[in-house]
Every structure is written in structure tokens, then in C-alpha cells.
Amino acid sequence: MQLLLINMGNNLENIRVRFAPSPTGYLHVGGLRTALYNFLFAKKNNGKFILRIEDTDRNRYVEGAVENLISALKWCNLQFDEGPDIGGKFGPYLQSQRLEIYKQYIQMLITEGKAYYCFCTQERLEALREEQLKQKLPQAKYDKHCLGLNKDDITKKLNEKIPYVIRLNVEPNNKITFEDIVRGRVEFESNNIDDQVLIKSDGYPTYHLANVVDDHLMEISHVIRGEEWLSSTPKHVLLYDSFKWQRPIFAHLPLLLNPDRSKLSKRQGDVAVEDYRSKDFLNDALVNFVALLGWNAGDDKEFYYLNELIEKFSLERVNKAGAVFDLDKLNWLNAEHLRKKTDDEILLMLKESILNSQFSTFNYKDFYLLQIISAMKERVSFVNEYLSKSPYFFEAPKAYEEVSVLKNWNRETPQQLEELKLEFSLLENPSKEDYEHALARVSEKLNIGKGKLIHPLRLALSGISTGPGIFDIAFIIGKDEVLKRIDTALKLINLPK
């Protein structure tokens, strides 16, 4: 009976995963993808998603980076259950505040002979490396020089305050094997593994020690991280085994790539979540897009909301190969998500956009903006395109697209537009249809095609040749404005001789 309750293997009942970035600036889209998969896996399995900051490199610390990371995560709606700002049962969640813990655990390793003090100077290390390089050894490795030190030597050096590091004692001639959910079985030769530094001379742990100790203490069940960690996983496995701790389940995710297939980098475009946010991308679209970079549900569905991703996600369906970040597809997804928003949702965003634009001093009525939204909705991919693609709704045109003038404006046009203006001026509270009928009457009267009137009218009202139906535009800006803009155009547009 009792045996049935004991389950030593990892199972899906107590899922705890973590996103563990180092605070070097902002959230990288690759980091977002890692965070997302962790989040999706946790939520799908009723588990916990934890944010832990790996700030054990004091040289790399960037002011405000943690706040930045958190706000980017929140913008993407990846709410974590435990973390530096909200706390939790397993805190603190900043590694720099856990130094005492690492010291305590490293002592266990030293006692067991699994780790040892190393007093070698930087100079000796460099000389060693150079020598090994000269001998064309397959690989530069520490020579375990300090492993030979006896207790007295060590206490003496310690008392003399000679700087030291603590190294992992890797036993030779072993095979180190582990299972990875996305890669399957992975095997390494212990001879190829260096005696990694675990505690640096400044007393801080390296990533390798800290991540293992914390993952164990925080009861992390699955380590889901980027492929760049695959090569150091055997060191972590060695550490788990040395501590006699159960290993978590590993899943190493494929990398995100530049168009030239190198690792996604700043040089070739935007890499920070913030960059996309400031370029008017929707959080839903970014998350949707990034989710599909390395994972798919096995069907043809491409449009997802976060809750749908949670429902469908599984680590088993994560791909092995790196994925190029294709901006075209992100743009498309953004347009898709934007069109699915309600007009009221867009209204809020549009007002925000106006505030940050050249039109910030104008005061548009919600009712007016809503009309613009319904006219432009299927013509924009980004909220700010309401302004850039149809500025004429926000301000009367001051100039007229040249090619369109050349194409649609001829000697007879002014006369014809005068006629149209007259007909329009007779209208009372005109609807779209009223404008349309009025224009039809004029075209009939002058015996010319409607196009002869429509295109110049479009030019006069909008200054450009693209946009919603011309009668919609007329209706939205209103009769007074229509008449005014025709007058202005008549005055400003002069055909070249």
C-alpha cells in the first residue's frame, strides 16, 4: 500500500519549471521563447512557473535589468508564480542573495572529495593552456594540480588568504548519459569534461553550481532551456549525482537564428521584446509567432491565443533544428491578430498612438475614430498605420500625390469637380449613398464615366490614391470638409503645361 504512494520518478503531478535569465539588459526573443515554453508546459500540467535571476556574474550586472525583464514578461502575459518581486516558498529568487546556501553545499562536495580547492594563479593556468595548445592536445583542460594538496597545505594557504577557486573533481574514464525530451539519449565521455570551477575567487558560484543547487532546492522537475546548455549538462548531471539528488528531466530547445542561420543577434535586426513592443507589435502576435518557432501542434492551425497554446502545448512536439526568425510572418500574424480585435479595443490603442504622433494636439471624438477604424481595419497591419496610411482622416491633405495627379487630373477636371461640388452642396445631411447618387447624377449630366469624377475626388479628399471607398471617406469627414477640400484641391493642383 505504502509503496504505491511513493513515486520516485518525475511525474506530471508536481510540475515546477523555471525561467532563469541573467540580468544583462532586456528580454531577448530567444529568452521569450524559452520562457514561453516553460510557462506553457507549467500551465498545461497544472504546475508552477518560476522566475529566477542568475546574477552570479557581478561584472555583467546591468542596472534595471531585472525590472526590465519582469515588465517584458508581464507584457507578454507570462505571469510567473514565484519570483524576485513576488516571492514564494523557495526564495530568495536572486542568486546573489543565496551565497550562503552555495557555500554550505559546496562543503558537502569537498568533504566527499567531489570538489576541491584550487590555488593556481591566473598565470599558471594560462601557461598550462598554452603548453597544452602547443602539444596539440585535443582539448585544454585543468591538470588537477591542486587535487594533490593535503589538508595541511590547504589550511595553510587558506589562512594565508591566498585566493582560490573550488573545482569539480571529474573522474576520468566514465560515460555520462542522460535523457533529453527533445534530443533523446545524449552521451558524453568524462575525459572530455574539464574540472569546472564551481566557486569563483570572489566567492560567487558559477552558473553550473548555482543552477543545480537552486533547481534542486526549488524542486524544479523539468529543466527547459536553450540548446547552448546541452554541452554543459554532463557537468550538471555529475553534480546531481555527487549530491545524490534526483536529476530533473531535461529539454534543450533549438536556437533562434538570423536569416543567415547564425545565432539570432542584434547585428541583424531587433532581438529585444521591447523593440517589437515599441514598433507597435501586439503582444499576442509576438507570443503566437515565437511559439511556432520550434513547435507546432501537428495540425494546420497557425493562429493562437495564449490560452489555446496552453491547451495544445507539449514538449514532445518541440523540433530539434534551429529556426530562422522570419519578420514577414510576424508581420502577417500581427495583422491577423489586429483584425480580430474589437473596434473598441483598437480605439484604445489608436488613441494612444495619436498621443504619440504629430496629431497629438488634435481632439478627435471617439465616434469619429470608430468610423475610421471600421473603414481602415482590413487595410492595416499595425495600429500606427491608421495614421500613416490614412492621415487624411486626421488632417486635410496639404499636398497631392504626383503620379496620381498626372494620371487622374486633366484639363476638364476642375470644371467637372465644380459641378460635383455644386451637387454635393445641395445635399442635406448626406449618407454614403447620397454622395454616390449625387456623383452618378453629375456623371450622367456631363456624360462622362464615374471614374472621371471618382479619382479626382479621391485625390482632392485624401491627397493619395489608395484607401477605403471614396463615399465612405466623404461620409466620415463630412459635407463641410468635403466641400472645403474640393476647393483647396482646385486651388492647389495645377497641371504642368
Place this chain on the structure above:
RNA sequence: GGCGCGUUCGUCUAGUGGUCCAGGACGCCGCCCUCUCAAGGCGGAGAUCACGGGUUCGACCCCCGUACGCGCUACCA
């Protein structure tokens, strides 16, 4: 150099031994719709499944090798 991982249309991908002379999406091109531009609908071009050997009656799918790419190779994460 060593070790590890990977390789299906330009890109993201489906595919788990026969239903694939390989399906979908983005992008591109054409047609329809139409006052323009979009959106939408329809259609098209686009992959000798990196290459070479096996295994098998049969391989994109399994095995081996090669090439290429990427990652790691720090007292960085």
C-alpha cells in the same frame, strides 16, 4: 582542433516504413471581386526530403559514413 547537436519548398513547418512523383502557412506571381488600396475567394511557381552507402519486398521516415551548419570548449551565463 576536440566534444555535442542538427540538416524536408526562400522562411516556419506536416510527415514516425507502403495512403508522399511530399501536405499546410508566410512571402512571391496570376485571376476573380472592385472607384483605388486592402481584405476575401480561386489558381500557380517553388523541396531530385544535404549527399553516399546499407537494412527492407518497400525508406523522408531505421543504421553507418561524408559534407555542411550551429552550439560548447572561461574564475560568462
